[in-house]
Amino acid sequence: MKATLAIAVNVFRESVRDKILYNLVLFAILMIGASYVIGQLTAGQDVKIIKDLGLAATTLFGLFIAVFIGIGLVSKEVERRSIYSLLSKPIHRYQFVLGKYAGLVLTLVVNILVMAAALYAVLAYMRWGIEPSIERAWDAPALDPALLTAVLLILLELMLVTAIALFFSTFSTPLLSAAFTFGITIAGHFSRDLRNFHDVVESRVAQTIARGAYWVLPNLEPFDVKAQVVHGQHVTAGYVALVAAYGVVYIGILLVIATFVFSRRDFK
DSSP states (O other): OOOHHHHHHHHHHHHHHHHTTHHHHHHHHHHHHHHHHHHHHOOOOOOHHHHHHHHHHHHHHHHHHHHHHHHHHHHHHHHTTHHHHHHHSOOOHEEEEEHHHHHHHHHHHHHHEEEEEEHHHHHHHHHHOOOOOHHTSSOTTTOTTTTHHHHHHHHHHHHHHHHHHHHTTTTHHHHHHHHHHHHHHHTTEEEEEEEETTGGGOHHHHHHHHHHHHHHHHHHOOOGGGHHHOOOOOOHHHHHHHHHHHHHHHHHHHHHHHHHHHHHHHOO
């Protein structure tokens, strides 16, 4: 446990040194600038658009962090040849994999929390001076606590993407790992189309491949509740728990496979 924690802390420190957290400043500037522009261009829809824009930006920035750091968690150590000194210490390979994953998840959590705080700050500024009667007419209040539900599911989705990136990084090059991770992430948001692929094509082979991909690839669509939250639709705790359980199980499977692949890899 101590070795895993030490590796996780080291990954987080490296992420900070790589200036990953600078994206938070860019996020805040974009959100504040967008609030002024959109406030001038929309008629009563500015709060909705700010929420939608903020949640979408959180997902996008988090995705880049998960992929571009995740793919280098193992390959970077191999390229530096520091993997030899690490594995020569009393550290099990599963501790190395879990520590790398935990460190990147910690980086994601910090980034997501700060971006969520920036979003709430912009919404508070937009709400300032608004008559209560006007706010009551909105689908949801500006400082809607339900936004945290969307943020939580975004974080869970990014944790799953991180596990995918880490899995590929245990045996592939950074370029291929990035391509595979982005491809699976995109496909994961179109799981419904894969499930209904038989309605589009008549080829039995294509239908079988699509059906197999539907069951094997992660279904990321349920993690996206941005539209419901922005329009004031209630997302139940049961739904969040079910999606979270699915994500945790899938992450666990990926980490087990990644650990197995990494343990079989020969670095001599």
